[in-house]
Amino acid sequence: MRFGVLGTGRITRRLVADLQSTPGATVTVIGSRDSARANWSGAEYGIPHAVTGYENVLLHPDVDAVYIALPPSLHTPWCLEAAAAGKHLLCEKPLATTAAEALTIDSACRKHNVRWLDATAWLHHERTAAMRGWLTDGTLGNLRHVSVAISFFEPFQNGDHRLDPALGGGCLLDLGWYAVGCAIAAAGPPRMVFATTLLRGEVAIRSSGVVWFDNDVTATVHCGYDVATRKWCEWAGDQASVVCDDFSRPWNDRPPRVWIHNRAGEVVSHSFQGSQERNLIAKLISAEPLESFQLQALRTQAVLEAMNRSSQSGTVESITCD
Amino acid sequence: MRFGVLGTGRITRRLVADLQSTPGATVTVIGSRDSARANWSGAEYGIPHAVTGYENVLLHPDVDAVYIALPPSLHTPWCLEAAAAGKHLLCEKPLATTAAEALTIDSACRKHNVRWLDATAWLHHERTAAMRGWLTDGTLGNLRHVSVAISFFEPFQNGDHRLDPALGGGCLLDLGWYAVGCAIAAAGPPRMVFATTLLRGEVAIRSSGVVWFDNDVTATVHCGYDVATRKWCEWAGDQASVVCDDFSRPWNDRPPRVWIHNRAGEVVSHSFQGSQERNLIAKLISAEPLESFQLQALRTQAVLEAMNRSSQSGTVESITCD
Numbered sequence: 351m352r353f354g355v356l357g358t359g360r361i362t363r364r365l366v367a368d369l370q371s372t373p374g375a376t377v378t379v380i381g382s383r384d385s386a387r388a389n390w391s392g393a394e395y396g397i398p399h400a401v402t403g404y405e406n407v408l409l410h411p412d413v414d415a416v417y418i419a420l421p422p423s424l425h426t427p428w429c430l431e432a433a434a435a436g437k438h439l440l441c442e443k444p445l446a447t448t449a450a451e452a453l454t455i456d457s458a459c460r461k462h463n464v465r466w467l468d469a470t471a472w473l474h475h476e477r478t479a480a481m482r483g484w485l486t487d488g489t490l491g492n493l494r495h496v497s498v499a500i501s502f503f504e505p506f507q508n509g510d511h512r513l514d515p516a517l518g519g520g521c522l523l524d525l526g527w528y529a530v531g532c533a534i535a536a537a538g539p540p541r542m543v544f545a546t547t548l549l550r551g552e553v554a555i556r557s558s559g560v561v562w563f564d565n566d567v568t569a570t571v572h573c574g575y576d577v578a579t580r581k582w583c584e585w586a587g588d589q590a591s592v593v594c595d596d597f598s599r600p601w602n603d604r605p606p607r608v609w610i611h612n613r614a615g616e617v618v619s620h621s622f623q624g625s626q627e628r629n630l631i632a633k634l635i636s637a638e639p640l641e642s643f644q645l646q647a648l649r650t651q652a653v654l655e656a657m658n659r660s661s662q663s664g665t666v667e668s669i670t671c672d
Numbered sequence: 673m674r675f676g677v678l679g680t681g682r683i684t685r686r687l688v689a690d691l692q693s694t695p696g697a698t699v700t701v702i703g704s705r706d707s708a709r710a711n712w713s714g715a716e717y718g719i720p721h722a723v724t725g726y727e728n729v730l731l732h733p734d735v736d737a738v739y740i741a742l743p744p745s746l747h748t749p750w751c752l753e754a755a756a757a758g759k760h761l762l763c764e765k766p767l768a769t770t771a772a773e774a775l776t777i778d779s780a781c782r783k784h785n786v787r788w789l790d791a792t793a794w795l796h797h798e799r800t801a802a803m804r805g806w807l808t809d810g811t812l813g814n815l816r817h818v819s820v821a822i823s824f825f826e827p828f829q830n831g832d833h834r835l836d837p838a839l840g841g842g843c844l845l846d847l848g849w850y851a852v853g854c855a856i857a858a859a860g861p862p863r864m865v866f867a868t869t870l871l872r873g874e875v876a877i878r879s880s881g882v883v884w885f886d887n888d889v890t891a892t893v894h895c896g897y898d899v900a901t902r903k904w905c906e907w908a909g910d911q912a913s914v915v916c917d918d919f920s921r922p923w924n925d926r927p928p929r930v931w932i933h934n935r936a937g938e939v940v941s942h943s944f945q946g947s948q949e950r951n952l953i954a955k956l957i958s959a960e961p962l963e964s965f966q967l968q969a970l971r972t973q974a975v976l977e978a979m980n981r982s983s984q985s986g987t988v989e990s991i992t993c994d
Contacts, residue, residue, distance in 0.1 A: 494878065494899040497821055497892070503910060503935055544866055548888055556816065558890050560880050566870055568880050570819070570892035577816040577908045578935045586899045588825060601937045613825055613900045615923045664988055 351438065351635040354379035354407035356428055357419035358391040360507065361442060365417060365469060366395045368627035374635050377417075381407035404428055408435040415634070417469070418442060421511035422518025426451040429466070433458040439466035440634055444523040444654065445647045449671070452651040456644060467634045468647045470531060472598050474633055475626035477606050478535065481585060481592055485536065489610065491589025496533040496569035498584075500525045500598055501556075501577035512575070513553055520554030522547065522654055525573035528581070528598040530653045533561050533569035534646055536585045544666045545657035548576075559657050589613065599626070645672060673760065673957040676701040676729035678750055679741035680713040682829065683764060687739060687791060688717050690949035696957050699739075703729035726750055730757040737956070739791070740764060743833035744840025748773040751788070755780040761788035762956055766845040766976065767969045771993070774973040778966060789956045790969045792853060794920050796955055797948035799928050800857065803907060803914055807858065811932065813911025818855040818891035820906075822847045822920055823878075823899035834897070835875055842876030844869065844976055847895035850903070850920040852975045855883050855891035856968055858907045862975050862991045869983035870898075881979050911935065921948070967994060 353369050355362060355377060362380075369375045377397050382388035385402040392400030401407055407416060408431060415438035418428050426446045432439055439459060445468045446452040459466045472478055484490050502525065511517035512524055534540060545559030556574030563569070582595045590612040600606035605621040612618075633640065652671040660667040675691050677684060677699060684702075691697045699719050704710035707724040714722030723729055729738060730753060737760035740750050748768045754761055761781060767790045768774040781788040794800060806812050824847065833839035834846055856862060867881030878896030885891070903920045906913050912934045922928035927943040934940075955962065974993040982989040 491900065494896065495821070495880065495894060497819060497894065499817070499819055499906070499908070501816075501908070544868075544882070546866075546882055546884070546890065548890075556888075556890070558817065558882050558892055560866070560868055560882065560892075562868070566878075568868065568870075568878070568894075570880055570882075570894055572817060572819065572890075572892055574816065576910055578813065578910055578912050578933070579937065580906075580908065580913055580933060582906075584821070584902075584904075586821070586823070586902065588898055588900055590900050591902055595933075596937070603937075611900070611902060611917075615901065615918070615925075666986055 352376050352378045352412050352414045353417050354381065354410055354413035355397070355417045355419060356381055356404045356407055358382045358387045359419055362391070362419045363395065365419065365627060366397070368625065369417065369631055370396070372628045372631040375631050378412040379407050379410045405431070408432055408437060413437060415440065422447050422523050423516065426455060429455040430458050433462045433464050436462055436464060438464045438634065440469055440631070441466065442469045443527045444518070445651055447518040447523060449648070449652040449655045452648050456648060465634055465640055467630065467640060467643055469630065470527065470647070471626040471630045472528070473531070473535060473643060473646060474629035475606065475622065476624050477594070477608060477622040480620065480622065481608060482535070484592055484610070485585065485587070489590060490585060490587030490592060493536060493567050493585060493587050495567065495586045496536050496583065497586070498529045498532040498569065498582070499572040500528050500581045501574040502579050503577065504575055515552040521573050521575045522554045522557050522657060526557060526571070526654050526657065527650055529571040529573045530561070530657070531646060531650045532583045532597060533571055534649050534653070537563035537567040537569060539564065539649055539671060540653050540669045542666050542668055543653055543656045543660055545660040547657070547661035557657060557661065559660070561653060648672070674698050674700045674734050674736045675739050676703065676732060676735035677719070677739045677741060678703055678726045678729055680704045680709045681741055684713070684741045685717065687741065687949060688719070690947065691739065691953055692718070694950045694953040697953050700734040701729050701732045727753070730754055730759060735759060737762065744769050744845050745838065748777060751777045752780050755784045755786050758784055758786060760786045760956065762791055762953070763788065764791045765849045766840070767973055769840045769845060771970070771974040771977045774970050778970060787956055787962055789952065789962060789965055791952065792849065792969070793948040793952045794850070795853070795857060795965060795968065796951035797928065797944065798946045799916070799930060799944040802942065802944065803930060804857070806914055806932070807907065807909070811912060812907060812909030812914060815858060815889050815907060815909050817889065817908045818858050818905065819908070820851045820854040820891065820904070821894040822850050822903045823896040824901050825899065826897055837874040843895050843897045844876045844879050844979060848879060848893070848976050848979065849972060851893040851895045852883070852979070853968060853972045854905045854919060855893055856971050856975070859885035859889045859891060861886065861971055861993060864988050864990055865975055865978045865982055866988045867979035867982040869979070879979060879983065881982070883975060970994070
């Protein structure tokens with residue numbers, strides 16, 4: 351599958367390399383609003399064609415799919431353009447900035463018969479599959495509570511969209527996507543949420559919340575730009591808990607691990623291999639069903655929107671999603 | 673200091689041994705409502721005098737202080753009796769069942785010039801002092817968020833007061849005392865709280881909440897009787913986090929440890945020695961000021977009461993305490 355890339359931001363570099371190294375995927379075109387940036391990135395990444403304007407990525411004859419690496423506020427318009435052009439879609443998280451927009455993207459992709467995934471790679475790691483397995487095979491017993499915290503201390507570059515509310519900035523749509531997604535990956539459809547968000551200007555800097563799920567499962571979720579970097583979760587059942595200290599992306603210098611803590615306080619470590627990003631890409635370009643990952647994204651978007659509402663209202667907000 | 677013990681429940685055995693092994697403390701009398709239980713416990717623990725009726729512990733000439741190991745609903749009446757009798761007080765947690773009762777105990781002790789501590793031993797561990805030190809010496813940077821979870825899976829014995837709402841049962845007053853206390857120990861006076869509590873009958877089985885402190889510090893707290901045993905906390909600053917997996921009482925088979933995680937994901941382990949229980953007792957029988965620990969208990973009691981209120985109202989509750 352031949353990918354065109356929309357955007358030349360810092361995030362692009364890593365996933366382009368993953369696209370180029372996944373069997374069956376190639377990167378043929380990169381586009382920027384700025385021709386110099388497009389040319390520089392194309393040369394730097396070894397991409398054959400550099401074009402000016404995102405629309406020219408969609409019009410290029412060598413493109414079957416697009417990777418959208420633009421700021422969040424541009425995801426929906428360009429996802430819709432790409433779907434209408436019949437291109438399969440890999441979109442950076444957050445999929446959109448509201449739950450309604452996310453549903454619109456999903457509908458457009460169904461209508462135009464294109465496959466879509468958001469670029470939430472950790473969901474595709476073998477480790478995540480093992481964690482889910484321990485929920486279904488009884489290792490953890492009945493799931494009771496998920497705790498998750500993810501922070502990156504002031505990860506901003508000059509002009510970073512994460513500080514611009516007009517571009518969909520703030521930690522909720524960014525780090526909150528992982529925090530909330532982690533709880534949903536364990537517990538399924540969310541039902542209610544309470545959240546509190548610390549703002550700097552109009553931008554969410556830190557947010558904490560409680561999420562309710564079916565079967566009395568609860569979660570505490572936390573994300574922030576003003577806390578030292580961490581990315582941990584705990585899925586706690588009535589028989590054991592599984593803990594991971596780098597769930598969203600494994601630390602560079604360590605094998606991906608998790609620890610299972612049992613009722614007696616004994617700890618067993620499990621380690622894993624494989625690239626979550628290549629797994630993600632392989633899934634998109636395969637013929638495998640994608641619905642469970644799409645549902646995960648739509649649920650995550652619904653919770654983030656409700657967390658924003660709850661932070662403003664100061665009350666518990668209901669969530670209606672499949 | 674010569675201690676009389678009120679109560680012969682399971683919790684008594686451990687702390688009596690700690691009292692007996694702390695220099696300067698002795699245990700002279702144990703009392704139960706039931707004379708056979710008093711006699712059995714006295715013989716079993718090697719306590720010289722066994723008496724029937726708690727009032728006879730207070731009346732015994734060889735008693736300077738009491739250890740109150742009764743169900744929570746009996747703490748306030750017996751603390752007040754003991755204070756009026758001029759006995760120093762070591763009371764099992766929770767100090768009381770309401771914030772107003774806790775303040776009454778504190779006032780009575782001041783009036784009668786007796787020293788009091790609640791038996792929350794982890795606050796007196798060298799490890800806890802080191803954790804506080806990393807907050808003040810800049811190791812963690814500015815404190816931003818505390819995460820804490822403590823659960824003991826169905827720890828009930830026959831007739832356990834923890835399943836009896838009339839005796840002050842439920843996980844909030846029990847495990848919640850540690851969870852909330854951990855956040856207060858790091859962040860100081862609490863200002864607001866939101867909580868949700870799962871009930872079985874009228875008894876709190878699992879509770880999760882968000883607590884707000886001064887300087888935009890937040891905490892997520894969680895406790896439960898239906899989750900596999902765990903007792904971890906994370907104090908997260910903007911420079912580093914400290915994590916402990918057994919803060920309330922060190923695992924039996926391991927040295928007490930904490931891990932400091934820095935912004936680069938590097939982890940340094942620190943280990944400690946010493947008995948938190950003997951430190952607690954030594955503090956009470958010394959001439960050292962106790963106000964900071966008393967304030968900690970009164971604040972904890974205020975948050976637990978507000979968590980109960982919030983769980984019923986479904987809204988954020990204010991907390992007024994020093």
